[in-house]
Amino acid sequence: MTPTQHGSQTLAPLPAQVGDRHAPADHLPKAPTVAWSSAGCRRRTWVSRTVLLTILAFQATLSLRLSNTAFQDEALYLTAGHAELSHLLHGTAVQSGYAAYFSGSPRLYPVLAAVVDSQFGLSGARMLSLFFMLGTTALLYSFTRRLFSERAGLAAAGLFSVVQSTIVMGHFATYDAPAVFLLASATWIVVRTAGMPAPRVLLAAPVAVLAVGVKYAAGLYLPTIVALALLTALPHRRGSAFVRSLLLGLGMSALLVLGMYGTDLSAGVRQTTTSREHGSDSAVFLLEQSIAWGGLLFLAAVAGAVSYARRHRLHESPLAPGFSGPGRVQRSLLGALMCATALLAPAYQMHLGTVVALFKHVGFGLLFAAPMAGVGLTRLVGAHFRHTHLGIALWSATLCIGMPQADWRFTSWPDSLTLIRTISSHVDRKGHYLSSTPEVPVYYLRDKTTHRQWQSVFGMEYRDGHGARHTGADAYREAVRNGDFDLVVLDGFTNPRVNGVITDALKGNPHYRLLAVLPFHSASNDVRDHLMRSAPSVEHTGRYRVWLKR
Template identity: 70%
Template sequence: MLALQAALSLRLSNTAFQDEALYLTAGHAELSRLLHGTPQPINYAAYFSGSPQLYPVLAAVVDGRFGLPGARMLSLSFTLGTTTLLYCFTRRLFDERAGLAAAALFAVLQSTVVMGSFATYDAPAMFLLSLTTWIVVRTAQAPAPAVLLAAPVAALAVGVKYAAGLYLPTIVALALLTAWPHHGVKAILRPVLLILGTGCLLALSMGGTELLAGMQQTTTNRQHGSDGALSLLQQSAKWGGLLFLTAVSGAIAYARRSSLSESPLTTPLGSSGRGWRTLLGLLLCATALLAPSYQVYLGTVVSLFKHVGFGLLFAAPMAGVGLTRLVGAHFRHPHFGIALWTAALCLGIAQSDWRFGRWPDSTTMIRTIASDVNNQGRYLSSTPEVPAYYLRHKAGHRQWQSGFGMEYTNRNGTRYTGDEAYRAALRDDAFDLIVLDGVTNPRVDRVIADAVKSNPHYRLLAHLPFNVSSLRGDSLLPTAPKTKDNGRYRIWVKQ
């Protein structure tokens, strides 16, 4: 299963996505600050959705030695570790067959496959959540203080990615449920200790720092978007609906009958009663709804495909139960299980292919602009993170301006914001190089392109065609176009 998961992730190929480029660039800047005292070009902590001192630094160390493929391999190692830990704690909750089935379904999810080839902090955060869950389940029979072993791992998970905190209540509840059959009422002490331990560590690490401001800006007080609730629910169902429905069926079957093993000598953990089994099923299945519900509240589809995977990590054990019940004792109906897993595999392959084709290959663009970039100029780009990463030895991150908002003050002291800021800056020849892709933010790109064309001091350097997947992606199995160029880089330089 792990070999298949690795193969599915390793087959994905594209140049750096803007998030990958941003985190790796930030990691290199943090390394330079730590090793040489170099001032930070940008205050990353104020707007990152995870601590820039954690994953970005680790990824930058790997990137410095092995490049982007090495950083992506680091993510793959984390996702493989997540699948392994999922198998381990599912086996302890239920049995061997459920553990294998849960791992098999989770390994082929779009979220799992993509995060295994994506140099962002999602993969390590998910690994740390799965490690926290395994510790909680593994220490269920131990004395209550043993649960404190999970506290530093849980705190680290939140530090790596603030949104991981959304799943801590599930882990706390799991600490109570898994210990209840062994300790009864005394099990209540375990979640209390876990909350206190994790809370104290988070307070010590984030109190009085800019990390708290970053958490508020990107997670707790995030700006609401305009994506519709129905569209977000449809996307969530497309990316994780099959596993979720399997988990729900498993929860129902488990609540009705606790025995999961073909051996009559096996005593399942759920022997404490139907109420306990029902609560466990509800907890694990409901966790899969947290990310879609929160993003419906925020009205944004940004990162939804990854966040869905976090919730499905907790629903996967019940999906494993559902798959084993579908197959039946003594593998009575193996064809049902094979059909279900094959459907999950086909969805994972098609959706991950589409996901990795959503952004253009920047190889030719970087090669084209490399000779025009130096440490003195100012540059405007639809996705400045990408050239800032690939050309970081030629120009600093602060020299690049994005198409997602700008402030500009001209020579007379007049201040402009938004679209007018781009127009005023281009009237004043403020940028030495302009790179537009027409895909990332088409409206602003049109504003910039019109302003550039009306300025005779800029000349068009190149038109570079590229392919991207359909931006709609409404079908269940979206595919990227194979032959037709459906996008282009437009590059201008100041004469």
């Protein structure tokens, strides 16, 4: 090559570059869709863990923001736990047949929560739920990472951590958080053992059945776990995949039969789950609620399932050597299964016609839809984070919907602190009391009173001095007229029809005097008022009215 003359200087040419003969000098090679390398595995692991810890810290912050006195369900479960704990430790008779109407075994979560409550109070019991929900999110990340990729796992965890169900269950002392955690644990075991010998999957059976024992409604998701045992094993061990799924199904069934016939829980399962009384909420209303509480994550999951069915890997981490991955049919079935699982709770509650607890049950299904939502979010962002703003917009929208919904949920019942202080000196172990929500005073005053001393406004039978039997509203009317209760506490909105009957019977009643009128503030008690709103409902002002027997 001849040097180029420039004035008195001779300029030597630049060294030859690879590709100079085949492409222009300004050509940029096409970037690969996968930018992972084995050399960066350790760094990638630490980055992923740091991001996950950030997600968990943010989730904890969202849950810990919520504050109120005990909700009636929390109070009931903790009171039952203390009664069962006293029975186990000291042989004290349990004064109420909790197993006959609880939606989970009173000897599992309530006892554990009561142990924590004994040491740390209601805040400790709620922190126990937070522990379970943080564990659920961590397990979700782990099994999503194994199914798809680290990016999908982080995206799934990020979306799941900010929906209303997750935020509320993380600071709510009820069965739901441990039940979701156990379902997540069983799913993780199924995914983790996908490439192992078939009998290993049986490790998931006791965990899944324990979830059902903690909350019976968790049984709705056992078929999904069995189906996952099949679909996750097919790419690894085609010959034994069906055997694996069959083993898991038989193992779960055997443990469920032993649990049902070896305990006294059958009545509770029938009353609260399989034969539950139907409500009057319309299917359209329940669908609207489900969309409001989980629709955005579900939409991302559907998009992820469609994209995953069309193309196995787009910009996720590379496959393990010698592993070709699932085929299109298997990918389609996996996406359809996980998305359909999110519809189980709404469909079942449409069958029952009730919105009660739907906001929590939606979260059970979202646990299974979240991995596909993680795939949907990562593919929306694109390779090399090309469209990061779209992913941020989706996550922000989910947060902006979930956080106000959770805030509203925790302000939808009144603060009972002033009420408890007012009635504390008038309650003992000899009296007979009537309350709109007796679970709350029984919990806070459990050293002074027991559950059997209290009557709620949801059904009563009464025999008067002449031996006549009264039921329903007439029972309340006659009992109040005869001065049967030593204390009456009404909040004005719980079962308004019966509340009105009792109030009328108290007017001019010589047996009672009005002890106190205690104002309280809460969000509107009607969930319809809050449907699809992005901010808490208009504040509702009410009054506790307390009557004391003369």
